[in-house]
Amino acid sequence: MLDLCVLGALARGESYGYEIAQRLEAGGLGSIAGGTLYPALLRLERLGLVVADWRAGDGGPARKYYRLSPDGTTALSSAAADWAVFVDNVTAMMEVP
Amino acid sequence: MLDLCVLGALARGESYGYEIAQRLEAGGLGSIAGGTLYPALLRLERLGLVVADWRAGDGGPARKYYRLSPDGTTALSSAAADWAVFVDNVTAMMEVP
DNA sequence: GTGACTAGGTAGTGGTGCTACCTTGTCCGC
DNA sequence: GCGGACAAGGTAGCACCACTACCTAGTCAC
Numbered sequence: 001m002l003d004l005c006v007l008g009a010l011a012r013g014e015s016y017g018y019e020i021a022q023r024l025e026a027g028g029l030g031s032i033a034g035g036t037l038y039p040a041l042l043r044l045e046r047l048g049l050v051v052a053d054w055r056a057g058d059g060g061p062a063r064k065y066y067r068l069s070p071d072g073t074t075a076l077s078s079a080a081a082d083w084a085v086f087v088d089n090v091t092a093m094m095e096v097p
Numbered sequence: 098m099l100d101l102c103v104l105g106a107l108a109r110g111e112s113y114g115y116e117i118a119q120r121l122e123a124g125g126l127g128s129i130a131g132g133t134l135y136p137a138l139l140r141l142e143r144l145g146l147v148v149a150d151w152r153a154g155d156g157g158p159a160r161k162y163y164r165l166s167p168d169g170t171t172a173l174s175s176a177a178a179d180w181a182v183f184v185d186n187v188t189a190m191m192e193v194p
Numbered sequence: 195g196t197g198a199c200t201a202g203g204t205a206g207t208g209g210t211g212c213t214a215c216c217t218t219g220t221c222c223g224c
Numbered sequence: 225g226c227g228g229a230c231a232a233g234g235t236a237g238c239a240c241c242a243c244t245a246c247c248t249a250g251t252c253a254c
Contacts, residue, residue: 001187002242008191018201028186036242038203043241060200061250080191087184089125090098094105094177099211115232133211135234140210157231158219197254204247209240216235223228 002040004083005029007068007076010050014067017041041066049075099137101180102126104165104173107147111164114138138163146172 009015009023020041021032044050049072052064068076106112106120117138118129141147146169149161165173 005187005190008193011193016201017203024190027190028182029190033243033245034202035204035244035246038201039242042203057201057250059251061202061248063201076191076193083188083191085125087188090102091180091184093102093121093124093126094173094180096105096108096173113232114234130212130214131233132213132215132235135232136211139234154219154232156220158217158233160232195254197252199252200250202248205245207243207245209242211240212238214236214238217233219231221228221230224226 002032002036003044004076004079006037006040006044007049007072007079010066010068010072011076014065016063016065018063020066044072048072099129099133100141101173101176103134103137103141104146104169104176107163107165107169108173111162113160113162115160117163141169145169 005024005027006020009020009027012023015023017034017037021034021037024030024032024037041050041052045052045066048069050066051069052066054062054064057063102121102124103117106117106124109120112120114131114134118131118134121127121129121134138147138149142149142163145166147163148166149163151159151161154160
């Protein structure tokens with residue numbers, strides 16, 4: 001769930017962890033703590049869905065920039081389709097007719 | 098997540114575990130195994146969101162019929178509202194603009 | 195030089211859903 | 225009349241995931 005939102009946030013352009021958290025919060029998903037976000041980013045990196053490289057910080061510590069890999073892009077669009085179906089089913093189940 | 102779907106299934110009328118699983122499967126949520134469903138029902142019962150009573154089986158073992166408690170009804174409608182907001186946010190996050 | 199802020203990471207925990215397995219009851223086919 | 229299929233409920237253990245708490249390191253302002 002969180003992983004897919006992170007992929008979606010990265011679909012808006014490459015970014016680093018701290019800024020991804022801000023994108024997610026701006027998207028209404030609440031504040032995602034570092035201890036939640038960074039393990040998710042490491043998972044996605046190990047799965048090959050995102051690729052990362054370190055860059056010097058702009059007034060602050062170095063940043064690790066993440067961007068979608070081709071696998072990540074296809075995983076995101078396939079997950080988005082699955083998500084739409086799942087949402088339709090769950091919403092129908094939760095609404096009392 | 099599953100708990101809310103179970104509440105939704107019970108909002109269609111009181112039922113027992115085996116039939117709830119069939120309602121969920123008919124709703125497109127896939128086949129929910131007993132080892133998944135029954136712990137969820139026990140959770141909901143301990144939380145007071147559903148109430149249950151045993152009745153003699155109709156050609157088969159006894160059945161435990163569950164129905165929504167007043168707390169369960171309010172929990173379901175409040176969860177459905179939260180779910181709608183959450184879905185909107187996640188869907189927006191996962192769709193690449 | 196101390197604190198605030200940015201940035202990333204690890205350790206441990208709790209909840210949740212899964213598989214696997216068990217028990218009881220009825221009915222059907224051989 | 226016995227074994228298997230099926231209905232119905234339950235428990236045990238495992239794996240994953242998100243969370244809290246904590247740690248490290250860099251820069252800047254006071």
